[in-house]
Amino acid sequence: MRDHLPPGLPPDPFADDPSDPSAALDSIEPAQPLDAAERLAVEEDLADLAVYEALLARRGVRGLVVVCDDCQQDHYHDWDMLRANLLQLLVEGTVRPHEPAVDPSPDAYVTWEYCRGYADAMMNVVEDD
Structure with missing residues (x-):
């Protein structure tokens, strides 16, 4: 079965x-398109995500953990789902609700802040060599 959702999301x-x-x-009003600054921020997040995945996936990191603003619980997102969500945000101005990961292994997920720090550290290692 094929649907119109971006790759990475379950059917x-x-x-x-x-x-x-x-x-x-269906009766909910459609989201407003992102303004230029919001689009740029999402595009930067997509670029950062690609770097983080390239650096961390080979080390066994499956994706990111994010504290949900609504329920204050940790949500675990694999790299593909994060990419699909960001692409959907660019296209539709919103992200659809989705099912949480089933029985995730919290040790396999890191925060955006961890990713930024890890990428910065790797850049310093490269510069020092």
């Missing part, structure tokens, strides 16, 4: 289902 299990429980979301 919609209710695609073409007339009793789709998310049908109520």
